Amino acid sequence: MSFNQSVQKSLELLQDEICLGLENLDGRSKFREDKWVREGGGGGRTRIIENGDLIEKGGVNFSAVHGKLPDVVKNSLGATENEFFACGVSIVLHPNSPYVPIIHMNVRYFELGDGTYWFGGGIDLTPHFVDRSLASKFHKRLKHTCDQFQPDFYPKFKEWADDYFFNKHRMETRGVGGIFYDKLDEEKSNLSKDELLDFTLAVGQTFVPAYTEQTENRADPIVEQDREWQRLRRGRYVEFNLVYDRGTKFGLETSGRIESILMSLPRDASWIYDYQPRNSRERNTMELLKKGIDWI
């Protein structure tokens, strides 16, 4: 099996594993699958879960595409070669309850025809109401996973996430961050290509246990005012994804499968002109949407 094939196979298995884990966690809804084929080469398995006990709307998508890079992408990558192979798993979950965070994960592998390759990925958490102790648990898990591979991964990738998941026009982070990394190869990581794949899979396997412990408040009765706040925070999530997210931009520019790309958007979102926080939990959340917080 070529390296490409083993990346593809193991990411397909990762998707299966995460979907099963999330169905167990949800307890009511199951994923439905849409298989799609890309005209230029490859395709994917989009899996959507809706109207669950825990998850209102979410997707766990796998894709493996290849062919010729559009020039706009080739140039933005500074590539001299336009044969490519790209494979990844992307997840966004919007829970029903405002007391459970939104979560996102993406792991990906990219290769050019000349043999250049890199891994990229990230997980980040977007609580509607920030809770320091839950944020700390999340970061501890990510640090634990990273530390098994390189001691500098967690601090580097945590800072990268703070910078990446940032709504610049509002000067606020999307949530409490997590880890983000890109263009990771043997040279930059001091890990072999196989070890980098192991790291990728380890990040992926952190997803279900990390999210499970974030859902402890899922059954708390919901105050109507908190639902409105949730919709407003979802509005910020929409702003980030449509204005800044590189994966979304890449997908829209390369005419990827739109419904798979925009599965990241919430069931509903709100905007109120010049909204000001109405209570201490809303104010507290706004104060914690900052870069550089040491959550651990």
Add this chain to the structure above:
Amino acid sequence: MSFNQSVQKSLELLQDEICLGLENLDGRSKFREDKWVREGGGGGRTRIIENGDLIEKGGVNFSAVHGKLPDVVKNSLGATENEFFACGVSIVLHPNSPYVPIIHMNVRYFELGDGTYWFGGGIDLTPHFVDRSLASKFHKRLKHTCDQFQPDFYPKFKEWADDYFFNKHRMETRGVGGIFYDKLDEEKSNLSKDELLDFTLAVGQTFVPAYTEQTENRADPIVEQDREWQRLRRGRYVEFNLVYDRGTKFGLETSGRIESILMSLPRDASWIYDYQPRNSRERNTMELLKKGIDWI
């Protein structure tokens, strides 16, 4: 009075006139005003109307700013000069009823320190359900206004609007279009600078009567399923504004006043994975969200 001053004065009056007209049309809510000052020079008057009888959320904004252009904007304009003056009125109205269209208008004047100047603007209509006869009325009014200045304005600017107000990733127009123009000066228009200002004001004065005749269904009882459709169409409006709209991008990049820029977003919006039209009115609307339709 310098030309800049008379543009500024007449656009302030236009804002006043439109706000009065819309308050009369709404019959319940009044605009509230936020005056703001831009650090680099100038400022604006943001006027917001909410929870009206007709209008759920809308803004009629005036701004007149000057100073030094950020390099990113200077380069994207191909300008060699970075002293600038920009003045405009921007409107977006989201009505309560799904049977009344969303409407947008922007008119603007831009000048560089070396005397280069241009006018730009547009009005477009986004019905949640497209009605051919209402779309035709709208376009007739715009044609009538344009024809008073140049016979080729309407056909040129109508096509420009079809191209501009287009969600490329979905291959659908935002609505039934209208007119859009940019970088209009004496040379490109065969009109004098004063006549171009007159054209700008004539476009602005078309706004209230044109919208008034679009609101004839405002009191129709609302079917719940149509409310959901309205939220989905508002989702597409959000996609256009955050992904493509140049005014929004310019505002976010130059750190304009965020709340004034994002007043264009609706009170609420929805996304459903792979939504398919459920009835003939939804299907009919999707079939009419195409470029090149001769509405007149």
